[in-house]
Amino acid sequence: MTTHAISSALAETRAWRLAADQLRRIDTGWDDPVARLREILDCKRWMERQDHLPRLARLAGLLDPAMTRKQFWAVLVPAERAGGRTRVTDLEILARDLPAGAAQADRMPLTVVADNIRSAFNLGGIFRTAECLGAAAVWLCGYSADPGHPQVAAAALGTVGAVPWRSFERIGPALAELREAGVWTVALETVAGAPEVGALPWRFPSAIVIGNERFGLDPETVDACDTAARIPSYGVKNSLNVVTALAICAWDARLAFQN
Template identity: 40%
Template sequence: MKPIYHFEKAKFLSLSSLQQHNAFINILRHLEEQACLQNLSPELIEMVEKMANWMDIREFGSLEGASPRDLALAAADWLIKNDRPVRDEDIPIYQRDGEAWGLQKRESASQMVVILSSLRSAFNTGSIFRTAECLGIAELWLCGITPKPGERALEKTARDTVQRVKWRIFDNTRDAVSEAKAQGRTIYALETAGTARQVFTMEYQFPNAIILGNEALGIDKAILDICDHIISIPVQGWKNSLNVGVAFAVCAYQMIWGCSSAPN
């Protein structure tokens, strides 16, 4: 059986210009993916060279000796200039390539839950799923209007991590905080409040729960009042806060890798 990227010259040249363009885009996407996965075949590289020559695309005139990284970047560069804007799900990523960095770090992450307090964006929620899976965090608790797994934008951004992270649904954030307290967790609210301590100077206790608030409204004051600690990320630019998904990643890595107390 011929591979999907195989073309004979006469057949390729009989295609319309648009069909040739689309065929070349498809093969470059395949080249980028396979190069990132270190799974390139000589036949694929040869076919890219031939198609580029038939279309007089000089950037791919000779690929002999190029490393997989160079091939992936060359394909990505051409696609950026000639294809639609890249989406997150278009970018190939390694699967199961995480490293074990010690039992204490893994134990710390396993004693954390993240409470999402009525987040608005499915993209942010998906990003948080992905970060939580990378770190080995125990659970995500989805409160209020926070988007739920099954939403297309969330699933795309999470990149196949939804099935690998435990999650629960709560009608409201107060119920989630009450549950966390009943489990003996120290509650940290990530918020830009005036009384907040920097995430980099706090000594964290485990087990714990970290609350993330709505992108525009933040965390309700009534919830802040029942938290053990309020923490924030220092900024020194025009904006006073980071995107919630980015802020969570910064905070979570600090809680696990920074100046935290070892779990019991």
């Protein structure tokens, strides 16, 4: 790589990091509408001037003072990833792996559908959990990063090559395909009145549908699934980390499949 190319790449990375920093400031101060309006407009103008980075300039077109926080994250998350915000922790301790192919006989007909997962680290954990519990596939929807992202690959600890995966721009077509294939779909969400995970009448093939760490699944996504299920909370918080919640639900599916 030439000196000019290296300099250009560094300048591009710096621009994305500046964008991500500005967007995170907006997210942190979201509850102050006056400051939010000012900062969104300032950030939008700055991003529009980055015409040497067409993708960054295009993202500016999505910034709108009237946008919801959920819509805002559709700008924030790509900027964070492009800026190289990668912090992976708790990756050093590994259990002994089975020989390659040894676990294939224990796969169950379960697909994990991950919609708009913000954290690439969580996505790596989703792959690791899916592989460990014998899921057949992982489907990634919306802005969920794929295994090409270095943090996904690092957090997955080598499992991305062991679990088939697909990517969808939107979750609707993914659910439609599952429905057409006769797959029973479970929306894992804190829905009032939904059965607890342990009370689900599992049937296979099935799919567990999980959503964004903050916003969860859209109501229309929950409605499109065959059932919703919840994990009861007995503490102050009413929900778990998305990877932890998936592990609980997938383990329940595993028990049902084996029995």
